[in-house]
Amino acid sequence: xxxxxxxxxxxxxxxxxxxxxxxxxxxxxxQTPIYEKLSDMxxxxxxxxxxxxxxxxxxxxAACIAASLTGVRTFTATASQGLALMHEMLHFAxxxxxxxxxxxxxxxxxxxxxxxxxxxxxxxxxxxGWLQFYCEDAQEAFDTVVxxxxxxxxVLLPVMVAIDGFFTSHFIEPIEIPDxxxxxxxxxxxxxxxxxxxxxxxxxxxxxxPEQYMGYRQRSFEDMEATRSxxxxxxxxxxxxxxxxxxxxxxxxxxxxxxxxVTSGAMTSTARVAIQxxxxxxxxxGLLKMKAFRPFPTQEVQEALKNVPKVAVIDxxxxxxxxxxxxxxxxxxxxxxxxxxxxTGYIAGICGAxxxxxxxxxxxxxxxxxxxxxxxxxxxxxDQ
Amino acid sequence: MNNRGITIxxxxxxxxxSQGSTEIFLTGLWSSRKPVHIEKTSPCRQxxxxxxDIARAFYEASMGHYDEALRIYRQDNPLPGVCGRVCYHSCxxxxxxxxxxxxxxxxxxxxxxxxxxxxxxxxxxxxxQRKEKVAIxxxxxxxxxxxxxxxxxxxxxxxxxxxxEPGGMLRYGIPEYRxxxxxxxxxxxxIQQLGVEIRTxxxxxxDMPVANIRxxxxxxxxxxxxxxxxxxxxxxxxxxxxxxxxxxxRTINLGKxxxxxxxVAVIGGGNTAIDCARTARRSGAKxxxxxxxRSIAEMPALAEDxxxxxxxxxxxxxxxxxxxxxxENGKLSGIECVCMRLGDPDASGRPRPVTVEGSEFVxxxxxxxxxxxxVPEAEFVKELGISLDGSGIIQISSxxxxxxxxxxxxxxxxxxxxxxxxxxxxxxxxxxxxxxxYLEGRDIHKxxxxxxxxxxxxxxxxxxxxxxxxxxxxxxxxxxxxxNTLCFPxxxxxxxxxxxxxxxxxxxxxxxxxxxxxxxxxxxxxRCFKCGTCTHCDxxxxxxxxxxxxxxxxxxxxxSDFCKGCGQCATTxxxxxxxxxxxxxxxxxxxxxxxxxxxxxGATRAPVTGGGQ
Numbered sequence: 001x002x003x004x005x006x007x008x009x010x011x012x013x014x015x016x017x018x019x020x021x022x023x024x025x026x027x028x029x030x031q032t033p034i035y036e037k038l039s040d041m042x043x044x045x046x047x048x049x050x051x052x053x054x055x056x057x058x059x060x061x062a063a064c065i066a067a068s069l070t071g072v073r074t075f076t077a078t079a080s081q082g083l084a085l086m087h088e089m090l091h092f093a094x095x096x097x098x099x100x101x102x103x104x105x106x107x108x109x110x111x112x113x114x115x116x117x118x119x120x121x122x123x124x125x126x127x128x129g130w131l132q133f134y135c136e137d138a139q140e141a142f143d144t145v146v147x148x149x150x151x152x153x154x155v156l157l158p159v160m161v162a163i164d165g166f167f168t169s170h171f172i173e174p175i176e177i178p179d180x181x182x183x184x185x186x187x188x189x190x191x192x193x194x195x196x197x198x199x200x201x202x203x204x205x206x207x208x209x210p211e212q213y214m215g216y217r218q219r220s221f222e223d224m225e226a227t228r229s230x231x232x233x234x235x236x237x238x239x240x241x242x243x244x245x246x247x248x249x250x251x252x253x254x255x256x257x258x259x260x261x262v263t264s265g266a267m268t269s270t271a272r273v274a275i276q277x278x279x280x281x282x283x284x285x286g287l288l289k290m291k292a293f294r295p296f297p298t299q300e301v302q303e304a305l306k307n308v309p310k311v312a313v314i315d316x317x318x319x320x321x322x323x324x325x326x327x328x329x330x331x332x333x334x335x336x337x338x339x340x341x342x343x344t345g346y347i348a349g350i351c352g353a354x355x356x357x358x359x360x361x362x363x364x365x366x367x368x369x370x371x372x373x374x375x376x377x378x379x380x381x382x383d384q
Numbered sequence: 385m386n387n388r389g390i391t392i393x394x395x396x397x398x399x400x401x402s403q404g405s406t407e408i409f410l411t412g413l414w415s416s417r418k419p420v421h422i423e424k425t426s427p428c429r430q431x432x433x434x435x436x437d438i439a440r441a442f443y444e445a446s447m448g449h450y451d452e453a454l455r456i457y458r459q460d461n462p463l464p465g466v467c468g469r470v471c472y473h474s475c476x477x478x479x480x481x482x483x484x485x486x487x488x489x490x491x492x493x494x495x496x497x498x499x500x501x502x503x504x505x506x507x508x509x510x511x512x513q514r515k516e517k518v519a520i521x522x523x524x525x526x527x528x529x530x531x532x533x534x535x536x537x538x539x540x541x542x543x544x545x546x547x548x549e550p551g552g553m554l555r556y557g558i559p560e561y562r563x564x565x566x567x568x569x570x571x572x573x574x575i576q577q578l579g580v581e582i583r584t585x586x587x588x589x590x591d592m593p594v595a596n597i598r599x600x601x602x603x604x605x606x607x608x609x610x611x612x613x614x615x616x617x618x619x620x621x622x623x624x625x626x627x628x629x630x631x632x633x634r635t636i637n638l639g640k641x642x643x644x645x646x647x648v649a650v651i652g653g654g655n656t657a658i659d660c661a662r663t664a665r666r667s668g669a670k671x672x673x674x675x676x677x678r679s680i681a682e683m684p685a686l687a688e689d690x691x692x693x694x695x696x697x698x699x700x701x702x703x704x705x706x707x708x709x710x711x712e713n714g715k716l717s718g719i720e721c722v723c724m725r726l727g728d729p730d731a732s733g734r735p736r737p738v739t740v741e742g743s744e745f746v747x748x749x750x751x752x753x754x755x756x757x758x759v760p761e762a763e764f765v766k767e768l769g770i771s772l773d774g775s776g777i778i779q780i781s782s783x784x785x786x787x788x789x790x791x792x793x794x795x796x797x798x799x800x801x802x803x804x805x806x807x808x809x810x811x812x813x814x815x816x817x818x819x820x821x822y823l824e825g826r827d828i829h830k831x832x833x834x835x836x837x838x839x840x841x842x843x844x845x846x847x848x849x850x851x852x853x854x855x856x857x858x859x860x861x862x863x864x865x866x867x868n869t870l871c872f873p874x875x876x877x878x879x880x881x882x883x884x885x886x887x888x889x890x891x892x893x894x895x896x897x898x899x900x901x902x903x904x905x906x907x908x909x910x911r912c913f914k915c916g917t918c919t920h921c922d923x924x925x926x927x928x929x930x931x932x933x934x935x936x937x938x939x940x941x942x943x944s945d946f947c948k949g950c951g952q953c954a955t956t957x958x959x960x961x962x963x964x965x966x967x968x969x970x971x972x973x974x975x976x977x978x979x980x981x982x983x984x985x986g987a988t989r990a991p992v993t994g995g996g997q
Contacts, residue, residue, distance in 0.1 A: 097399040156390075156398060193392045195401055206402040207409075219398055 005175045007138035007168040011077065011103045011161075012037035014145035017183040018101075021049035021072040021190070024063035026056055028082040029115055030165040031105040035077065049073070057082035061089035061100075066196075068098035069204060073149065073190035076100065079165060080107035080121045087125065090158075094129025094220065096204055099152035099159075099190075101145060102130075106265070106316075107165040108351045116352025117164040119265065119317040123293065123325045129220060131159040131227060132293040136268045138163075138173045143244055150187055150234045155227045157220075164316075166352055167266035178242050186241045224295050231292065248292035249300040253279065257286030259310040259368045260341075264290040264326055267316060267348075267355055274360035285364055290326055298333040305334060311341045312367035314360070315377070316349040323347070323377040344370055345377035354382055407946075412932065415949030419924075420965045421940055423856035424916030425838055428475035428490055430861045433802075433810040434461045435842030438475055438490055439959075440856075442912040443919050445497070445905075454501030457494060458508065459846040461809055462532035462575055463525060463554075465567040468495025469897070470558055471806050472686055480915050483864040486877040488912045492900045495880070498571070499899055505577045510538035516823050519544065519601040521588055521762075524552020525805045526796025527607035528575055529812025530819075533845060534605075535578040537820050542601075543580060546587035548638075552609045553797070554805065556634040557656065559663050560893040562689075589764030598768075603791045603819045606765065606778060607812060610758035610797035616651065620709025621754075625716035629660045629755030636663055645750020647671045649719055651706055652755035653683040654803070658690060660753045661698045665890045672698045673747065677705040677724050677737040692896060695886040705737065707744060709752060718748045760798035768792060773800070782841070784828045785815040793818050810842055817848065862915040862960045871923070871958035878908040918961045924953035 005013070012034050015023065027035040041047035049072075054060040057078050064074040078086060083104050093100050108118040122132060131151065135141040141163045148159040163169055195202055208216070231248060239245035252272065254260050263271045268289045278285045288304050288311075290297070305311060311334075315324025322328055327345035334340050344367035349355040363380060395401065412418075426439035437456050445453040457464045471491055479487035518534050520527045523545040531541045549555055551568050576582060586592055597604060613628030615621060625645060629652065635642050648669045650661045653676035661672050674693070676683060679702050683690055694700065703724045710718040723743035726735035760776050771779045771788045777800040778787060785793045795811025797803055814832075821828040834851070835843040838861040847854040882889075883898040900908060918939055925933045925940060932947035933940050942953075954962045 095399065096401070097395065156395070192390055193395065195392070195395065200403060202401055202403040203406075204399070204401050206400050206404075206406065208400055212400075216398070216400060223398065 002174040002176045004172050005138060005177075006033065006170050006172050007141050007163050008033035008105070008170065009037050010138040010142040010175050010177075011145055011163070012041065013177050014142045015075045016041055016047055017178070017180055018075075018146055018149050018187055019048045019073065019184075019189070020075045022052060022064065022067040022074045023047070023049060023076065024052040024054050024060040024067070024074065025076045025078065026054055026060050026082060028057070028079050030107055030169045031077045031079040031082070031103070033169070034103060034105070057085045058089055061086045061093060064100045065089065065093050065096060065098050068093075068100055069096065069195045071190070071192050071194040073153075074098075074100050075102070077103040077105070079105040080109050083121050083125060084109060087128065090125055090128035090130060092205065093158045095216070097156040097220075099149070099156055099192075101148045101152055102158065102160050103141070103145060104160055104162045105165050105169045106162055114351050115165065117167055117266070117316060117349070118351050119162065119315075119325070120319075122160060122162045123317050124319075125160070126294065126325075129157065129224070130294065131157060131224070131231075132162060133159070133291055134162045134264045134293060135168060135291070136266060136289065138168055138171070139175045139244070140246055141168060142175060142177065143238065143242070143246065146183060146187060147234050147238050149190075150237070151227060151230050153190055153192070154230050154234075155223055156192070157224060157227065162265070164266035164352075176244075182241055186238060227295055228297075231295075246291055247300070248297040249304060250289040250291065251304045252287035252289070253284075254286030254288060254304050254308065256284055257308055258284045259312060259364060260286040260288050260305060260308045261360070261364050262288045262290060262311060262313040262326065262330060264293075265316060267314060270355060270357055271314075271360055274357040274364070277357060278361055278364055283365070283368065285368075293326075293329070296329055296333060301330060301333045302337055305341055306337055306339070308341045310368055310370070311343045312346060312364050313343060314346045314348050314355070314363065316355075318347050318350065318377075323375070327377065342370065342373045344373070345375075346380050347377045348380040355380075410945040411930065412943070412945055412947040412949070415947065416967050417949035417951065417964045418944050418947055418967055419942055419949075419951065419953050419962045421918070421924075421942060421962050422860070423918055423961055424860040424862050425856060425858050426913075426915035426917070427478040427480055427861055427863070428488075428915075430838035430840050430842075431474040431478035433474070433804075433806045433840075433842055434467070434813065435810070435837045435840075435844055436460050436475070436494070437844065437846070439912065439914045439917040441497070442488075442493065442909055443914045443917045445493070445909045446912075446914070446919065450497055450501045451504070454497040454503065455507065457497060458503065460813065460844065462529060463571050463805070463809060464494045465498030465571050466525070466554055466563060467806055467809070468492070468498050469563050469567070472804055474806075480862065480864040480867055480913055481911060484867075484869055484872065485874050489877055489879055489900065489908050492878070492880045493905075493908065493912075496900050496902075496905055498567070500902070503574055505574055508536055508578060510536055512538055513540070514538040514823075516540070516602040517542070517600065518603045518605065518819055519597050520605045520607060521597075522552055522607035522609055522796070522798070523550035523572075523582055523584070524607055524609045524796060525554060525808035526609075526801075526812040526815070527552065527605065528572065529809040530605045530607060530795065530815040531580045531812075532575045532578065533813050533816030534819060535575070535580050536845075536849075537816065539819075539823075541580045543582045544586045544588055544592070544597075545582060545584045548585055550582045550584055552607075553611075556611075556637045557630060557659070559633065559637070559659050559666075561662070561666065561889070561896050562659070564895050589762070589767060594764050594767045603793065603822060605785075605812070605815045605819060606770075606787070606792065606794035606798060607796045607808070607815075608760050608762045608765070608778075608794075608798035610760045610803070612759045612761035613754060614757040614759055616706060616754055616756065618706060618708050620711060620716070623709055623711050623716045624714075625750060626709060626752045626754065629656045629753050630758050632660055632753055633663060636667070642667070644669050645716075647749045648673070648751045648753065649747060649749045650674045650753045650755060652676065652757070653678065653685060654755060654757070655685045655689065656758070657753075657755035658685045658693050660755050662689075662693055662696060662890075664753065665696050665698060666893055669751075670697075673749075674698060674700040675704050675706060675719070675721060675747070676700060676702055678734065679703055679726065682734045692886070692889075696890050697886070701747075703737070705739070710746065716750060716752065718746045719752065720744055720746050758797065758803070762798070770794075783832065784818045784821075785811060786818060786822075791822065793822075813845060814841075814843070817843070817845075856916060860916070866960035866963075867913050867915060868956060868958045868960075872911075872913065875907065875911050877911070878904045913959055915959050916961060917959065919959070921958065923956045923958065924962055927952050927956050
């Protein structure tokens with residue numbers, strides 16, 4: 001049975017059903033409803049764990065790290081400035097190999113001060129050692145949070161689940177919430193040895209020499225690489241038990257495509273409508289939806305685009321001095337291909353600006369008509 | 385191992401995490417500043433003539449240890465029940481809390497302890513008795529204090545008292561409604577339990593020859609008091625109906641009656657004047673006027689007692705001086721007074737009263753009580769060859785209480801000390817130290833300096849008895865700006881309530897002022913900052929970012945090898961027990977010697993917090 005829920009509440013439901021033992025968070029728009037919902041659940045006695053209301057996001061992450069080191073399943077949620085404030089602790093989390101799951105509700109980073117969706121906040125945490133997944137809608141947000149625990153706890157690395165501010169976080173959609181028994185069947189209870197034991201005291205983040213440091217980094221890198229199969233299995237199991245699933249990339253009509261549009265997050269739903277419309281008009285266009293950002297699904301991207309002559313990437317983010325972040329990552333992944341497609345990068349929907357189906361159609365057509373590649377992105381704004 | 389077979393050893397391979405010790409890294413070696421945990425002295429203690437360890441007593445009381453708090457008081461003062469009622473509480477004038485909201489009710493606290501705490505006199509007894517015998521003449525506060533401290537030092541002590549009961553001015557000067565006799569009796573009883581013999585009704589030079597005293601005792605402490613009234617030196621002073629204040633109070637306290645007229649005038653502005661007026665009121669006089677030549681601000685009497693007198697319907701004529709007493713048919717009928725104005729300060733620092741020419745007026749009276757000051761009266765001291773000044777005051781060395789005669793010491797009113805109970809007790813205490821040093825052949829000046837509190841003429845008896853184990857630095861007195869007031873919420877002072885309304889009070893000699901409500905006492909104890917006394921609040925321990933403060937049974941120690949000198953502990957310490965010191969550079973130091981801590985400029989000097997009271 002489906003119920004109507006906004007994405008934030010869907011995430012809170014996932015946290016509850018995952019039997020999270022400690023939530024440490026600080027409220028920030030547009031994440032606040034997650035915080036509120038979990039508080040409500042705690043108040044009603046339906047949250048299996050406890051909620052810790054910290055004085056900052058930095059502390060929230062520190063609390064999650066400490067709790068996780070004792071062998072407790074933890075969750076936090078934040079957005080934008082909150083994630084930026086956490087930055088230092090994000091490295092501590094991955095370095096300590098604690099399987100924290102966080103939901104980041106994408107929002108522009110100041111300045112100027114604004115609230116709309118923009119992936120720059122989480123994409124700019126690319127190198128903190130966290131797995132990152134981007135969700136298209138509220139259902140996927142729910143499912144990804146549950147899957148994230150299974151993945152994180154198996155590889156002992158933290159996972160960030162990103163959803164678009166307002167589009168996903170606040171829009172109310174019909175969602176199917178599995179029952180507790182199904183989730184329990186999918187997600188074993190968290191059980192790793194505590195690193196804080198009064199009988200045998202220890203401390204974390206001790207000083208190491210350069211060789212040891214590099215050893216730990218290489219090990220972390222290799223373990224991140226090893227997550228690829230874990231992610232795949234986790235999704236297959238989810239499909240088997242719950243009946244739904246999401247690959248690290250999703251392809252739509254790419255087999256015969258003359259051009260493939262690449263999107264991520266909530267914008268993908270709009271893109272699905274636009275490519276259907278273009279198909280109806282006779283353009284053989286396909287869609288590649290990016291879900292995983294870290295680890296980057298290089299092989300899957302190569303497989304999807306190896307025979308495609310042209311690619312258009314829409315980024316709801318911007319890295320000054322280069323361009324859209326998905327676009328750069330994609331180009332790097334395509335570089336080893338013998339026949340590299342011509343890639344056109346678009347910057348659109350920054351700060352939640354409207355990206356309508358006709359705007360997307362226009363972008364695809366212009367990229368298709370383009371003769372020569374250009375590394376610089378094209379800015380698409382409605383008032384242009 | 386978990387259900388997926390992960391063990392701690394597995395985790396060690398993937399994440400840095402150690403069960404070893406990092407103590408080999410001496411992370412604090414480079415710092416030039418280190419915290420030093422030293423208990424210090426509170427300004428109230430420095431202000432107390434007796435040197436009561438007030439902050440430490442408050443600390444013990446804060447843990448509910450009222451008996452121990454009382455014991456701390458009794459280290460320096462055998463009469464806390466007395467002082468807790470009648471002292472002029474110079475401690476409260478210097479209380480750091482006064483700068484924050486209101487001074488702590490220190491006197492009320494002392495009274496509370498004396499009234500409610502248990503005294504274990506066995507603990508106060510000396511470890512061994514000495515063979516020397518000491519005689520004390522006079523059983524007032526100075527004599528009792530000297531006897532108590534000498535007895536604690538193991539001497540055989542005998543007090544000779546001329547009056548029928550011991551206590552001196554405490555019994556025969558201060559009225560019952562301010563100091564109940566049973567309170568006094570109990571505290572004198574403790575002194576007797578220590579082994580002090582009190583022989584009452586023995587007037588030296590009359591009932592016992594002076595020579596006997598000299599022969600039988602190795603040292604003598606004179607605490608004769610000042611029981612003679614000073615004369616006004618004006619016309620009509622010898623008229624019937626004129627009575628001297630101290631004699632009046634003594635007569636009443638001996639249980640006798642004094643017949644007064646309907647209109648009574650009391651001349652003077654000290655405690656005796658106020659006591660006379662309020663005693664007269666309780667004895668039935670309705671129309672009582674105090675005549676004082678200066679203004680209320682200069683009155684030596686305690687402000688609260690002046691206020692009580694006024695509430696009890698006693699009039700006070702300020703800036704008024706008597707010129708002559710007028711008689712009608714050989715009977716006192718009035719006082720001719722003259723108005724005064726305040727002039728330049730005199731030797732006492734108070735403004736000199738100056739006559740306003742032509743302002744004379746007559747106050748009709750039936751009785752006059754004169755209370756303008758007291759002088760000692762004891763003929764026998766001249767027999768001893770002791771030098772006196774023109775007013776008959778015994779000349780002593782202010783540092784040692786020694787008179788000009790070997791082995792004879794003196795204190796209290798008869799030696800010209802400030803005419804307050806606390807100052808007399810302080811003299812007795814100092815006299816005991818002086819006599820100890822005299823008999824032991826020690827240097828009193830050196831001993832006194834060693835145990836002196838701040839810059840004041842008081843010393844710690846406890847430190848004198850056991851300097852090795854004394855916890856606090858007596859020379860460092862905490863100024864207000866060293867208190868971390870963020871640690872203390874504001875809160876109103878809990879004052880001692882009046883038991884009786886003024887209307888009821890004047891009908892009896894019952895004590896007017898009550899004790900602090902026992903339910904309120906913990907709140908007043910909490911208000912005290914406990915300046916300089918470590919209360920083991922753990923703030924330093926909890927906030928040290930380098931875990932360099934170690935909590936032990938006896939307090940905190942600082943691991944200076946690891947402390948980086950950030951000063952967080954010193955900044956946080958609510959009561960300035962921890963302060964930062966500079967580490968001396970190794971230059972000029974002997975090899976292998978631990979770095980010495982040198983205090984920053986100014987820190988070693990006791991802050992100047994004012995002189996006498």
